[in-house]
Amino acid sequence: MPESNTDINKFLELNNFSNKKFFIFGEEPALLVRVKNHALAKEDLRMIEKVYLNMEQEGFEQNFHQAILSNSLFNEKKAVFINLDKNRLNKGLIQLFQTISEANTDNFIFIEVKSIPRKTILKDVIPIFESTAHIVECSMNYDSNVRDFLKANLPSIVNNDKNISNLINLYEGNFSLLANDLEILKVLNLKNEEEILNIFNNNGIRKSSRLIEHISKREANQAVDILESMKSNDRNSIALLIWILARDCQALRSLKENNGNLRSLNIWDNQIKWYEALSKRISHQQIKQSIIMLDIADKSLKGIIDGDPWIRAKDIVLELSA
Numbered sequence: 001m002p003e004s005n006t007d008i009n010k011f012l013e014l015n016n017f018s019n020k021k022f023f024i025f026g027e028e029p030a031l032l033v034r035v036k037n038h039a040l041a042k043e044d045l046r047m048i049e050k051v052y053l054n055m056e057q058e059g060f061e062q063n064f065h066q067a068i069l070s071n072s073l074f075n076e077k078k079a080v081f082i083n084l085d086k087n088r089l090n091k092g093l094i095q096l097f098q099t100i101s102e103a104n105t106d107n108f109i110f111i112e113v114k115s116i117p118r119k120t121i122l123k124d125v126i127p128i129f130e131s132t133a134h135i136v137e138c139s140m141n142y143d144s145n146v147r148d149f150l151k152a153n154l155p156s157i158v159n160n161d162k163n164i165s166n167l168i169n170l171y172e173g174n175f176s177l178l179a180n181d182l183e184i185l186k187v188l189n190l191k192n193e194e195e196i197l198n199i200f201n202n203n204g205i206r207k208s209s210r211l212i213e214h215i216s217k218r219e220a221n222q223a224v225d226i227l228e229s230m231k232s233n234d235r236n237s238i239a240l241l242i243w244i245l246a247r248d249c250q251a252l253r254s255l256k257e258n259n260g261n262l263r264s265l266n267i268w269d270n271q272i273k274w275y276e277a278l279s280k281r282i283s284h285q286q287i288k289q290s291i292i293m294l295d296i297a298d299k300s301l302k303g304i305i306d307g308d309p310w311i312r313a314k315d316i317v318l319e320l321s322a
Contacts, residue, residue: 006126006137009148012038014134020106023129025113025121026138030179035136036110040079048077048108055084055096068105079108087115089124097125101132109133140175143168153182157193167200176270187243188236198234211317212248216274220321224314231310238309242298245316248275249291255279256287282320290316 008031017039024035040048051067053060067080082100086093100111111133113121118139126135140146150164171178181200190196214223230237251262256279262272297312299305 006135007145007148008035008136008138009145009152011035011134011136012152014038017134019133021101021109021111021129021133023111023113023125023133023135024138025116025118025125025136027114028138028140028175028179030176030183031138031140032112032114034179035138036081039108039110039134043077043108048079051078051080053080053082055082055093056086061096061099064100064103068103068107068109077107079110082109082111084111084113085115087117089116089120094124094128097128101128146175146178155185155190155196157191158196163197170200184240188240211244212271212274212278215248215317215321216278218321220318223317223321227310227314227317235310238297238301238313241313242294242301242309245290245313246294249287249294251275252279252282252287253284256284278320286319290320293319 012034022035022039024032026032053063053067057063064080064082067078084093097111100109103109111129113125116125118137129135140149146168147164150167151159154164167178185196185199188199190199211223211226214220214226227241230241247265247267251265251267252275254262254265255275262275267275293312293316296305296307297309297316300307300309300312
């Protein structure tokens with residue numbers, strides 16, 4: 001299969017899909033999430049039942065057939081998310097891939113493989129799925145891949161060759177951080193060129209990705225330093241801070257309820273350990289109280305009630321760091 005046929009940028013340009021099966025491989029979590037979101041963008045997710053399966057678990061084949069054959073009375077469609085963490089193939093896994101490929105179903109099926117070497121996937125797995133599934137590589141192997149991704153995702157006011165080249169140099173191969181900052185742009189919805197570029201250059205905002213680490217490690221002073229840096233560099237970044245803390249509370253609540261899928265919240269593998277450690281330390285009541293305080297901070301930001309949202313955000317960080 002030509003390499004262009006697995007290119008994520010080309011997949012993200014598709015408006016319609018010829019198959020409901022998606023074989024996704026590669027090591028960039030931000031892209032793995034983006035592919036799944038794009039495939040389901042036109043669907044009402046409230047009407048889709050979600051099933052999560054691991055190919056290494058005993059009884060996988062039986063569970064897979066059961067998942068694709070039976071739909072809930074309350075859901076019109078089903079999305080089956082199949083994960084494989086193993087870093088090498090064997091005959092049994094090859095056969096399971098064949099079974100998935102040949103399955104006749106109207107449900108969405110996502111097969112996600114992160115650790116098997118690219119060369120092995122191209123040689124042994126892609127031929128199984130090339131006529132039955134969309135195949136997408138979630139990796140940024142070359143600067144040209146990153147350049148194409150930025151061309152497709154940067155706001156038009158900053159979308160030029162000069163800015164793209166600067167961003168490629170600035171992030172030095174740390175694509176996850178770049179993708180995270182692009183998500184931040186969506187939240188802030190900035191229109192001014194200078195403000196947009198400041199998101200990529202502002203150390204205070206870029207350090208926000210380490211906030212949960214300091215909170216989890218009870219490093220309250222370091223966590224507050226990040227808040228102070230954000231505030232001094234851009235007081236308007238309070239909207240971003242509230243969004244980050246709201247996402248973090250949602251992640252903690254999800255872990256408390258034994259639903260550990262944090263990637264849909266744009267939380268990557270290297271961060272999950274901090275959330276897991278924190279979720280074991282704090283209570284449901286603390287999470288609930290933090291969410292209430294965030295709502296108050298948001299209303300303060302919007303002028304609905306009096307108060308300084310920065311102070312309220314600081315109180316939340318100190319509470320979670322205690």
